[in-house]
Amino acid sequence: MISVEGLTVRYGTGNGIVEALSDFSIKVADGDIIAVIGPSGCGKSTLLHVLAGIIGGYEGAVLINGRPVNPTEQRIGLILQDYGLLPWKTVYENAVLGLKIKGEASDKTYMKYILDRLGLVDMLDRYPNQLSGGQRQRVAIARSFILKPDLLLMDEPFSALDEITRESMQDLFLDIWRQYRVSTLFVTHSIEEAVYVGRRIVVLTPSPGRVKGEIENPLFGMNDLRLSDDFYHMSMRIRRMLREDEENIDEAQTH
Numbered sequence: 001m002i003s004v005e006g007l008t009v010r011y012g013t014g015n016g017i018v019e020a021l022s023d024f025s026i027k028v029a030d031g032d033i034i035a036v037i038g039p040s041g042c043g044k045s046t047l048l049h050v051l052a053g054i055i056g057g058y059e060g061a062v063l064i065n066g067r068p069v070n071p072t073e074q075r076i077g078l079i080l081q082d083y084g085l086l087p088w089k090t091v092y093e094n095a096v097l098g099l100k101i102k103g104e105a106s107d108k109t110y111m112k113y114i115l116d117r118l119g120l121v122d123m124l125d126r127y128p129n130q131l132s133g134g135q136r137q138r139v140a141i142a143r144s145f146i147l148k149p150d151l152l153l154m155d156e157p158f159s160a161l162d163e164i165t166r167e168s169m170q171d172l173f174l175d176i177w178r179q180y181r182v183s184t185l186f187v188t189h190s191i192e193e194a195v196y197v198g199r200r201i202v203v204l205t206p207s208p209g210r211v212k213g214e215i216e217n218p219l220f221g222m223n224d225l226r227l228s229d230d231f232y233h234m235s236m237r238i239r240r241m242l243r244e245d246e247e248n249i250d251e252a253q254t255h
């Protein structure tokens with residue numbers, strides 16, 4: 001269980017302090033996928049950076065299985081929008097980097113399965129600059145899954161990809177998740193992506209981010225979901241939640 005309770009994060013800037021998250025609370029049950037969606041600058045990446053142990057010095061309690069965040073103790077996979085691959089390492093070396101940093105040997109059968117499932121087996125000796133965006137993202141996913149993380153953090157992982165590649169990556173991610181059930185926080189700008197990959201959807205307010213609403217997504221895992229009316233209606237529901245805030249901001253600015 002991941003538990004974030006009353007998280008407030010402030011950044012010091014040259015001319016003052018920016019509050020990125022304010023009294024933010026969320027729980028992620030083991031093996032769940034939470035899609036986090038909110039307007040630009042509402043603190044989504046900040047939340048992931050706190051959970052990854054990159055940012056400290058916050059207010060509130062952030063616990064992974066009852067213990068404070070500690071990347072050396074816990075296994076945390078972070079997948080970024082710009083893939084985070086090391087350009088001087090091959091696909092294979094990048095894929096096993098997480099394990100190497102931990103000083104662990106790989107489970108060969110599992111690793112082969114992941115590389116195969118992600119279609120990377122024929123390009124293990126290539127370097128990142130010899131890959132397409134979708135292929136690079138698959139290497140980043142392989143790296144995180146090979147690590148067998150306790151917690152997977154995905155920060156707009158597919159946003160740089162074209163629509164078709166993006167959809168196939170969403171399906172691939174869900175297929176692998178179904179087998180290994182890693183607890184996942186999936187940050188996205190895309191309402192449709194949140195509805196497709198989120199078993200629960202958490203909508204944030206504009207900056208500083210708090211939880212505006214949480215939706216238990218009854219459509220999660222439905223066959224041909226993208227083509228269904230329900231998908232459209234759920235997307236509209238979330239769009240309305242996000243719009244309300246924009247309208248409130250516009251109104252406040254005109255008064």
Ligand SMILES: Nc1ncnc2c1ncn2[C@@H]1O[C@H](COP(=O)(O)OP(=O)(O)OP(=O)(O)O)[C@@H](O)[C@H]1O
Nearest residue numbers: 011012013018020039040041042043044045046207
């Ligand atoms: N290192 C930093 N120093 C100062 N302010 C920062 C820093 N990082 C983020 N911020 C500010 O904190 C707020 C939250 O930023 P964050 O990147 O977490 O939002 P986000 O929801 O991920 O944004 P986006 O959707 O645009 O990627 C923003 O106002 C941002 O300008």
